[in-house]
Each structure stands twice: as C-alpha cells, then as structure tokens.
Amino acid sequence: MFGFANFLLLALFAAAVFDLIFALARGGGLRGALHGLWNTPHLLFGQQLAEWRLQLGRILFAAGLAAYEISVVFCNSMARQNWAWVQGVMSPVLEWLAFLCFGAKILFGTRYTWRELLAGGALYFIARWVYFNSQNIWWIGIVVAVLAAKDVPLRRPLQVYFASGCAAMAVVLALHFAGIVAPDLTSERMGALRGTYGYGHPNTFGGLVFGLVLAYALLRAQKVRWVDCLLVFAVGVFLLVGPASRSAALCTLALAVGLVFCRLRAGHSVPRWWPGTCAGMVGLTAAVSYLLPLLVIKVGPWNNDIGPAWLAKLDSLLTCRISLTWMAYRLLDVKIAGQVFNWPTVDNSFAFALFQFGPVVAALLGILFAAALWGHAKQGRRVEVCCLFAMLAYAYMEVQPFHLTTNPTALLLCGAVFAQTSARWQKIE
Template structure:
C-alpha cells in the first residue's frame, strides 16, 4: 500500500505539470493558463477519447466498489478461517485490481479544474501523510474511494454496491447456517449468547447490514415508501434481537424515524439557521463524546468500573465507549500526524479514534467536511441525504467502521465538499 499511495500522489503531481504546460501553450501565457485551469473542468493528460474515458471511468469505479464490497463481506468473514487461501492468495489479487480500477478512474476518467484538484489533492496528501504514521489501510482505502467517486452518479454507485453486497452477504449466511463456515453459531460474552452470522464479531455483521440499508436509502431517497421505512425499522429490531448489535440497531431505528420525518417535510430547502443547526450536530456529538470521559471517576480495577452512577449507566448503554476513551486519555499522547495504537484500549468512538490514530489535523478536516455536507444538503432540501449523514455521525460515536465504505456508503455524499463543488451542483452530479 505504501507504493500505491506514493504512486497516486506522484501521478497527480505529474498530471498537474502536464496540465500547466498544455494550457500555457493553448492560452498563450502563464496568467491566462492559470485562469483557464482554475475555472474549466477537463480530463487529465489531455482531452483524447473524452466520451469513452468518462464512460469507462464510471465502470472502473463501480468495479472497484464491487471488489471492495466483496473482499470485506466475503473474504473477511469466517470463510478466511476455513479457507486460508482467501486471505493469502485471493484478497491480494482483488485488492490490486480494485486499486488499479480506482487509480484509472482518478487519473484518466474524471474531469477536474484546479480548484477541485488542488483541494482534493491536498486532502489526499494529508491522508497519505497520516497513513504512513497510523498505517490504517481502511482509512487510505476510504480516501482513494472518495477521490475516485467524482462524476459518478450516486444511483449508479449504489446499484453496484447493492448488486455485489446483497448476494455476497446471502452467500455468507447460506454457508454459515449450513455449518460450512461456522460449526458453532454463537459466541459467549458476559454470560449472554450473541449470534455471529458468519463473522468474527456480531458488530461486524451489524455494520455490513447497516451499510446495505444505507445504500438502499441512498438509492431510493425521496422515492422511499412507508412500507420501506417499516422494513428499515424491522431490520433494526432484527439486529437488536439476533446478533445484539446495539450500535447498528439503535442508529438504524434513528434512521427510520428521521426518514419518516423527511418524508413528511418533502423537498423543502432549509433556511440558513436550520442548515447551520444540522451542521452543528457534528461539533455537538464530537464535543459530547470527548468531554464525557473527563467526568469519569475510577472506583475499581476493571475498565468499566467507573462513577458517578449516571455516567456508568450511560457507559453500559454505549458498551464502554466512555470508559475506554478515558483510558486512552491516560495512555496516549496526541501526535500531529497520528500514530499506531495498541490493542487496548479499543477506541470505537470515531472522534477519539481519529484524534489519536490520525492526529488533530485530520480530525478537524473530517469534522469540517461533514459539517459542510450537512449544511449543503439541508440547504438543498435533500433530507434523505441529511438523515443518512446524521445516522452515520451517531454510528461513528460507537463504531470506527464508518471508515469502511461497506458500513458507510453515505461517505460518498462528502464528494461535493471534498472537491469544492458548488452546492447547487451536488444533486446534479449525483443524478446525472
């Protein structure tokens, strides 16, 4: 991955240089060249085969997204324990094809102006910088997917996501309940049994299901019917009763409620104060998640043996997210470009996790991008998109799986902010 990360960065620099030289000759001077490059969207490395490159670029993105989904949903299920060659031989090949598809889309199948390229390129440079310190492959993969998503209709992306994810998950469940993948279908934690559904942890299964439901919502959006909203709530109840994946279940119930409210509101654009309140949710959730551990009082040797009583009860509801963050505050120093984390404490709070794994710079950038996206979609009256982002925001309070596209396809909604595209064009880019 280090080679891939460096190769993409160098290729983007080379593309910018080719852009400047070609525009210099075409526009007749450096000032005119820079004005043209800043305003006009164009393909990198020249306009040759534009129609075919744009079309093939979308196919390349969908191929990469489908391979990403397959490698997570199947190759990272308990199938890897029964068939070790999946991780040793198959996954590396699929990963290589996936990244080559994304790189081809980024370099050859996307139009940029230098405003797009400059901001997105700077964000990728920061992502690569912190990846070299934290070495979290999921984060770098997310950064590459978001770079490749420009100019891809959201509906097309979600069709590829669901077209691979649903049958692959169905295959895992068939193999699991047939006894091929997991002879023992339960795991024991604290005296309670939780169904694994073919994965190493119930929350992994819950996150995959949550991602598929989000993809369905983003595919349907304003066309969602009441029966579909009831289906979302039913899946949430299933996750709560079956694998007892509380984080995914609670966020999916919230998703169903917010979608019902969005259906009643319709497509009314939010006034600026209301849109600003939507954006402020990011700062509010982040502040609460990082301030609550400061009130912890240790009253015993176990990680969750904390007081006061109200905080202990909240910590139990959030399955030790608060007490583990408290432990992290005492074990880690904040490093500007992140660091590799130890196995304990497990940081499932995305705000605390980003702070320590990737550093405060990236945490601030991620929060700003999320706030811009919430504000923009609220101003557009795209309430289904707002709903998905809010659900993901609260899911991130309990799970770092929001760094996986398989659990967070709503991350694609950040593309407008990442590429500095005017808000008026966000829905147009998604629907074209």
C-alpha cells in the same frame, strides 16, 4: 498499498505539470494559462477521447466498489478460516482490482479545475501522510474511493455496491447455516449469546448490514415509500435481537424514523435554520465525545468502575464507550500525523481519529462532515441528511465508519472534499 499511495500522489502532481505545459503551448501567456486551468474543468493528461474516458471512468468506479465490497464482506468473513486462498489469493486480488479501478478513474476519467485539484490533492497528501503513520488500510481505501467518486451520478454505483454486498453476504450466510463456516461461533455479553452469522464478531456483521441499509436508503432518496420505512425498521429489530449489535440496531431504527420524517415532509421546503443546525450537530457530537470522558472518576479496578453514578449508567448503556476513551486519554499520546496502536480499544470514531490519524485529520474530518450535512440540507436532500445523521450517531459508538463497506455515506462528502458549491454535488437520481 504504500507504493500505490505514493504513485497516485506523484501522478496527480505530474498531471498538473502536464496541464501547465500544454496550456502554455496553446498560447496566451502564463497568466492566461493559469486562469484557464483554475476555472475550466478538464481531463488530466490531455483531452483525447474525452466522452469515452468519462463513461469508462464511471464504469471503473462501480467496478471498484463491487470488488472492494466483495473483498471485505466475503473475504473478511470466517470463510478465511476454512480456506487459505480466501485471504491469501482472493482478498489481495480484489483489493488491488478495486484500487486500480479507483486510481484509473481519478487519473483518466475525471474532469478537474485546478481549484478542485488543489483542494482534493492537498487533502489526499495529508491522508497519505497519515496512512503511512497509522498503516490503516481501511483509511486509505475510503479516501481513494471518495476521490474517485467525483462527478459520478451515484445511483448506479450504489446499486452495484448494494447488489454485490448482498450477494457476498448471502453466500456467507448460506455457508454459515449449512454448517460450513463458523456454524457454532457465538459471542457472549452479560450471560446472553449473540449470533455472529459467519463473521468473527456480532458488531462486524451488524456494521456490514448497517452499510447495506444505508445504501438502500440512499437509493430511495428520490421517493421514500412506507414499505421502505418498514423494511429498515425490521432490519433494525433483527439486529437488536439476532446479533444484538446495539449500535448498528439503534442507528438503523433511528434511520427508519428519519425515513418516516422524509416521507411526511416530501415536497415541503427546507427552513432557513435547518442547514446550520445540521452542520452544528457534528460539533456537538465531537464535543460530547471528547469532553464527557474528562468527567470520569475512577472508583474501582475494572475498566467500567467509574463515577459519578449518572455517568456510569450512561457508560453502561453505551457499552463502555466513555470509559474506554478515558483510558485512551491516559495511555496514549496524540501524534500530529497519527500512529499505530492496538490497545486500548477505542470504540468512538472521534476519539479513534484523534489517536490513530492525529488532530489534523480529526479536525478535517469534522469540518468535511459538517460541510456535507450543511450542503445536502441546503439542497433539500432529506434522505441524504438522515443517512449522514445515522452515520454520525454510529460514529459515536463504533470505528467502522472508516470502512467503506459500512459507510457508503462517505461518498456524499466528495463535493466538500473538492471544494465544490453544494449545487454541483452529485444527486442520487
């Protein structure tokens, strides 16, 4: 994917040059050309077949989501251990199909002002730079998908995302319970066995289910029903007692509570303090993620042998998230543009971003997430805000928020990425 990442950046730069040349050719001088490009939304590489290209772009975006979802939900299951072609042929074909669909949508099926192009292009330049250092394919995948989401009504793509993910997971579950794919694979925690359901780890399965639950909740954004709240709650209970994926289960249950709140407050206006409070929660969560491990006092040889006692209890509740970050502080350097590391495990997205992607991207991600919460809260989109809050809590306990298949809420950041006013952000309708 390194070649694709370079090509996309060069193509965006070439498109800007192409825009300027044709704007100058239309007359009006350099100042007039720049003013028009800065303020007028336009397709890249000419305006021919504009409506057809915009419609095709939406189709390509949905197709890219489907291909990407299947490539992860099916090809990254334990089916890869049964059949070599799953990882050797099917997975790379689907990944390339997804990236080509996203790339075509970005370059040929999206209107930009130069202001938006500069904002999105600058962030992509940084993301690509970090990708080259971290070599994290999940990172470049979610970045390109967010760029491709610009100005796309999200309901149909989310329906495709949800349907393809459910279908792929249903196939894996059927193969698992039929005794074909990892029928006896379990995980042990403190003497209790946890089901993996055809995936390599209970938390992998939990994260994928959580992503589908978020997509379902977003699809109900316009009208939350009591049955939606009950369904999400039931999935949360299943995640707690089946795979015992605590982080996914707790966040799913919290989302169910949030949907109840949305149902009860439907039709009510949003208080003035609400957007700022929502945005501030990102800073609070980041502060807890970064500062709490600094209070750790090592009292024994094992990873979780820490003090003081209250912090040790909290660390146990969070399955060593605090002590793992403490260990990372002592074993890893912070690199400005990220790095490759496989150990120690860092199961906190804030700390993971700091070490894997570097402080620049870690700060930008926090700013963009806070901006997304502020903008959607300002527009009164309670379900979107609840989904973002659920992902924020999940990010404290896992690193799967950097996987598009676990984090469809990343698409809600698109408006902030392109520096659009919140009134222009896509609605799910």
